[in-house]
Amino acid sequence: xxxxxxxxxxxxxxxxxxxxxxxxxxxxxxxxxxxxxxxxxxxxxxxxxxxxxxxxxxxxxxxxxxxxxxxxxxxxxxxxxxxxxxxxxxxxxxxxxxxxxxxxxxxxxxxxxxxxxxxxxxxxxxxxxxxxxxxxxxxxxxxxxxxxxxxxxxxxxx
Numbered sequence: 001x002x003x004x005x006x007x008x009x010x011x012x013x014x015x016x017x018x019x020x021x022x023x024x025x026x027x028x029x030x031x032x033x034x035x036x037x038x039x040x041x042x043x044x045x046x047x048x049x050x051x052x053x054x055x056x057x058x059x060x061x062x063x064x065x066x067x068x069x070x071x072x073x074x075x076x077x078x079x080x081x082x083x084x085x086x087x088x089x090x091x092x093x094x095x096x097x098x099x100x101x102x103x104x105x106x107x108x109x110x111x112x113x114x115x116x117x118x119x120x121x122x123x124x125x126x127x128x129x130x131x132x133x134x135x136x137x138x139x140x141x142x143x144x145x146x147x148x149x150x151x152x153x154x155x156x157x158x
Contacts, residue, residue: 024116111146
């Protein structure tokens with residue numbers, strides 16, 4: 001049985017990946033909070049983690065739950081605006097949406113999570129399914145549907 005690495009090494013090794021996950025799921029504003037919450041929760045639970053556990057998948061699971069908490073909290077809050085945005089004319093509109101962050105945010109949660117965890121983090125579909133609580137086939141299908149939606153509605157992926 002191998003010994004676990006010190007927690008500061010875990011943060012150094014997996015911190016950038018977890019930040020990318022948080023940014024992709026939540027956007028840049030709430031990503032730092034979710035990242036911090038993830039590693040605070042992980043620090044408390046780390047002593048009980050088995051030495052042979054997949055630490056990256058474990059951290060993505062925690063980040064996923066923290067992101068869900070923040071999304072639910074944001075959904076319950078009103079967003080004040082000073083002025084209503086102007087409606088662009090048809091001539092001003094580029095029909096391609098090159099903002100991947102916004103495009104991901106517009107996908108249904110399951111599609112967004114599957115795309116982020118598989119393509120951004122590089123987790124296999126089996127681990128994505130475990131994180132999301134479904135089957136590997138469902139995770140693969142949700143990712144494929146998300147890619148298709150990005151292709152057809154956003155023109156992001158050729």
